Amino acid sequence: MSSYRPERVGEQIHKEITRLMMQGIKDPRVAPVVITGVTMSRDLSLARVYFTVSDEAGERKEAERGLKSVAPFIRRQLGQVMRMRFIPEIRFEYDSSINYGQKIDDLLRQVKDDLIEQIVNQITDNRSFLVVAHENPDGDAIGSTLGLANALREMGKEVLALNVDGVPQIMQFLPGHDQLVRVLPENAQFDVAFVLDAGDLSRTRIPTAEHCRTLINIDHHPHSDFGDICYLDTSASATAILIDRVLNRCDYQMSLEVAKCLYLGILSDTGSFRYSSANPEAFAVAGRLVGSGVDPWEISGCLYESLAPERMRLLGLVLPTLQISPCGRYASVAMTEEVLKQSGAAEEHTDGFVNYPRAIRGVEVALFFRQVGRNKYKISFRSRGKVDVGAMARKLGGGGHHNAAGAQMDGTLEDVRAQVSYLLDQQLP
Ligand SMILES: [Mn+2]
Known part of the structure; x- marks a missing residue:
């Protein structure tokens, strides 16, 4: 048997x-x-x-x-x-x-070593470079873009750093942020275009491929499979880690300006070294960058403790809306348009609000309801483990991943909250 x-x-x-x-x-x-x-x-x-x-x-x-x-x-x-x-x-x-096992890790490492060498050769052999990352950039997208762009400039290359959404305000202390542009000059041509941290080429929102001879994709998102050279490593905690690997193989001594940018990328994508993506390599590279002069407090102070006063005011209005389910496994906060107006804050200031209900002991799913019109609400879902909020969001016509998802619903705040609670009561195993 x-x-x-x-x-x-x-x-x-x-x-x-x-x-x-x-x-x-x-x-x-x-x-x-x-x-x-x-x-x-x-x-x-x-x-x-x-x-x-x-x-x-x-x-x-x-x-x-x-x-x-x-x-x-x-x-x-x-x-x-x-x-x-x-x-x-x-x-x-x-x-x-990503759990291929050691054997395949070794195999892939070999291939990746060859890829790094190809990238290093492209840098050595060419003059003009475009460096671009995904729209609505996070710390890793900006840190990687500016880190690589600064390094290439220090090597004497012609560089255009670009992001269609620019550098978020809290990162406008990074070296080189003032040289980043939001629009690609129409006839611009480059020997090489680097697309970083993008997941998909379309997320740069510019026709990158038409403006270069060679397109190099450096990424850690699964299924990122475009580019003449595609250096993808999903085991890397940040694209900044991959940039560090490439620069270490170039005939180049990393400057403090570049180190700061890469440190911010790693800090940001590991959630300040709290997420499970904070692997030994993330600590090792960050340790080396700090050793070379990066001040962790300068970077984290700029990133996390330089908030706009209106964001704090808005948070003060949103937190009292906290609801914890009777079972204690999900919790939510909500924001109406009226509250947003009252605080003087902007949409972007709500970034991270959903993490407050998630931080409550026992909570597995956190929700943030945000009004986007008369009787219209956007819902952000965050899961901290087993519950697949992507599947839940899809049931409501939205989408997303296992741990982070979103949807939009019509109705009053009470209606929408009740409907989502009903779904969660059904779905939580
Ligand atoms: Mn990233």
């Missing part, structure tokens, strides 16, 4: 397919594929075979096509080797998790 456990069968299939990949299959599209795991359906009728490729960007689509075409062959081989009454259907699925 035990030999038919799905786990056991999955393991055998994993082994067998890996062997076939190495010996039996000649399709070049499949050559770089590494099988990361196999899970079986309970009735053993379906085998989900997870795979990755050494280059997460370019080769994935080719690999998928290749795997599709060799699947019947693999199935026949399994039929001969494994004594099963029915040969399961084989379905290949791309493994987007």
Whole structure:
């Protein structure tokens, strides 16, 4: 009986397919594929075979096509080797998790080393550079952009740093912030364009590819797969970490100006080293940057303790709206247009308000209701763990990720809050 456990069968299939990949299959599209795991359906009728490729960007689509075409062959081989009454259907699925295991880490490290070298060569061999990141930029987007742009300038390169939304006010102390532009000159052409921390090329909101010979994507967001060179590492806690890796390989001594920018990027994307993304490398790089002269208090003081007075006034009006559910597992705050007006604050000052209900002991889902019109509310969801708020937001016509999502609803604040509470009571496991 035990030999038919799905786990056991999955393991055998994993082994067998890996062997076939190495010996039996000649399709070049499949050559770089590494099988990361196999899970079986309970009735053993379906085998989900997870795979990755050494280059997460370019080769994935080719690999998928290749795997599709060799699947019947693999199935026949399994039929001969494994004594099963029915040969399961084989379905290949791309493994987007980052827990590939040490073996694949090593493989990817090798490939990434080559990528860094290619990027270093592009820097050495070219003169003019565009550096751009995603719209509505966060600390990592700005820190990476300004860090790289400053470094390239110090190397004697021509550089245009650009962000369609500019540098947020709280970051306007970073070296080079006053040289960043919001509009790309129409006929501007660059040898190389760096697109940083973008996730998707469209998020730069400029036709980057038309303005350069070579497009280099440096990112840590999953599925970021564009660019002539795509340096993607989802294990990096910030794009600033990747910039640091590249600059360390250049023939260049990092300045304090660059170090400050990169430190801010890491600080920001790790939530001040509180999130689980704060890995040993984040601490190590930040430690080195501090060692080279960055003052942590200067950066965090500017970023977190230079708030506009009207933001504090607004927070004072929003916090009394706190509601904690009877079960204690979700909590919310709300803001009407009237309150916003009364405080003299702007929309952008509400950034981070949803973190206050999230910080309450026992709360798993935090909500922020923000009025955006007569009987119209935007809802921000934050989860601190198991609950998938992305799925919840989709039920309400919105979208987002497991831990952060948003939706919009019509109705009075009381109605909207009641509807969301109802949904949460249904959905919380
Ligand atoms: Mn980032």
